[in-house]
Amino acid sequence: MAFPKAINSLSFFVLSMIFCLCASQTMCRSLPQDPMVERHEQWMLQHGRAYTDADERDRRFEIFRQNVEYIEAFNNANSSDKEYDLAVNQFADLTNEEFKALRNSLRMKYYMSNQTVGKRSFRYENVTKIPASVDWRKKGAVTSVKDQGECSSCWAFSAVAAIEGLMKLTTSYTVSLSEQQLIDCDTKGFNHGCNYGLMDAAFKFIHHNHGLASDQDYPYKGKEGKCKVDTIDRSHMAKIGGFEDLPRNDENALLKAVANLPVSVVIDSSDGDFQFYSSGVFTGKCGTNYDHALTIVGYGTTKGGTKYWLAKNSWGRGWGEDGYLRIQRGVKAKEGKCGIAMLSSYPVV
Numbered sequence: 001m002a003f004p005k006a007i008n009s010l011s012f013f014v015l016s017m018i019f020c021l022c023a024s025q026t027m028c029r030s031l032p033q034d035p036m037v038e039r040h041e042q043w044m045l046q047h048g049r050a051y052t053d054a055d056e057r058d059r060r061f062e063i064f065r066q067n068v069e070y071i072e073a074f075n076n077a078n079s080s081d082k083e084y085d086l087a088v089n090q091f092a093d094l095t096n097e098e099f100k101a102l103r104n105s106l107r108m109k110y111y112m113s114n115q116t117v118g119k120r121s122f123r124y125e126n127v128t129k130i131p132a133s134v135d136w137r138k139k140g141a142v143t144s145v146k147d148q149g150e151c152s153s154c155w156a157f158s159a160v161a162a163i164e165g166l167m168k169l170t171t172s173y174t175v176s177l178s179e180q181q182l183i184d185c186d187t188k189g190f191n192h193g194c195n196y197g198l199m200d201a202a203f204k205f206i207h208h209n210h211g212l213a214s215d216q217d218y219p220y221k222g223k224e225g226k227c228k229v230d231t232i233d234r235s236h237m238a239k240i241g242g243f244e245d246l247p248r249n250d251e252n253a254l255l256k257a258v259a260n261l262p263v264s265v266v267i268d269s270s271d272g273d274f275q276f277y278s279s280g281v282f283t284g285k286c287g288t289n290y291d292h293a294l295t296i297v298g299y300g301t302t303k304g305g306t307k308y309w310l311a312k313n314s315w316g317r318g319w320g321e322d323g324y325l326r327i328q329r330g331v332k333a334k335e336g337k338c339g340i341a342m343l344s345s346y347p348v349v
């Protein structure tokens with residue numbers, strides 16, 4: 001009697017298992033379960049991602065799979081000169097083309113031709129006190145990492161981080177300032193909100209506007225809106241006297257400046273490794289067609305002797321080292337790694 005009963009409960013158990021597995025359509029679809037499908041689903045949950053339909057989901061899954069395979073192969077490779085690692089981050093379901101189109105567009109090549117090339121004087125050119133390492137975060141001169149979202153406003157974040165640093169170092173006042181005000185209001189000159197812009201043009205605007213509002217008074221929306229400064233009394237809190245450009249293609253000049261304050265720089269972020277950078281000193285391949293802007297907030301040397309710049313990015317804390325990039329410093333190319341010494345500037349009081 002006991003024997004068939006056991007069979008029965010066993011079959012019931014197996015049947016229930018099958019029923020449970022198939023209760024969810026997505027799980028049935030993928031039987032036998034591809035671990036990558038499950039991984040994609042977990043990643044979607046983690047990043048709150050939803051797709052419009054099954055086609056889009058399949059397309060994104062394929063991109064995700066390829067990115068994950070690349071990232072894992074890269075991290076597992078035993079290359080002796082590999083100084084950095086990649087991670088399956090919030091950009092893992094985007095192709096490199098899509099990623100660049102959404103975030104980077106600095107599109108300022110023609111501005112270059114307007115700049116005088118050659119020797120340029122700058123206020124820190126004769127400084128001799130250059131510490132072995134600097135981290136402006138430790139002096140409270142760097143606000144928390146922000147996220148530009150799907151808006152090509154890196155120029156605003158780069159300029160604002162430099163001004164936040166200058167404010168702290170000259171007035172001891174730490175305040176997170178408004179990128180949105182630049183996006184909405186700095187529209188009569190070179191800058192174009194979520195399309196493209198330039199830090200120098202932003203500095204110029206803030207100078208003429210007699211300041212910039214705080215983030216709290218003029219919060220970030222990640223899209224272009226109507227300029228609202230008329231209704232904000234405190235839209236002029238961070239005043240600057242203008243800005244200064246560093247000599248182009250001169251990492252030594254950059255070092256002298258960063259020893260004194262955070263500096264806005266450009267970078268060629270078009271290489272796929274940049275999209276998934278997670279830690280270490282970025283030494284990967286890249287060109288000098290700069291398409292992104294960030295703010296250098298320090299420098300140093302690793303235990304292994306690799307010199308690096310420490311830069312604050314605007315892709316949230318999920319990218320890089322809690323939102324920061326360390327990138328090789330003191331390279332042979334005069335433009336610096338990924339063109340980081342090509343177009344640098346900072347605000348002045």
Ligand SMILES: *[C@@H]1O[C@H](CO)[C@@H](O)[C@H](O)[C@H]1NC(C)=O
Pocket residue numbers: 076077078
């Ligand atoms: C890399 O090196 C480590 C330690 O030497 C080893 O355990 C690992 O299997 C190697 N990986 C590959 C992909 O060769």
Ligand SMILES: *[C@@H]1O[C@H](CO)[C@@H](O)[C@H](O)[C@H]1NC(C)=O
Pocket residue numbers: 110111114190
């Ligand atoms: C650079 O020069 C071009 C041609 O004279 C001009 O149209 C453009 O506005 C200038 N760019 C800036 C940022 O001044």
Ligand SMILES: *[C@@H]1O[C@H](CO)[C@@H](O)[C@H](O)[C@H]1NC(C)=O
Pocket residue numbers: 121122123124125126
């Ligand atoms: C740096 O020194 C040179 C040579 O003495 C001088 O001509 C230049 O004006 C100085 N620059 C600054 C910013 O003081």
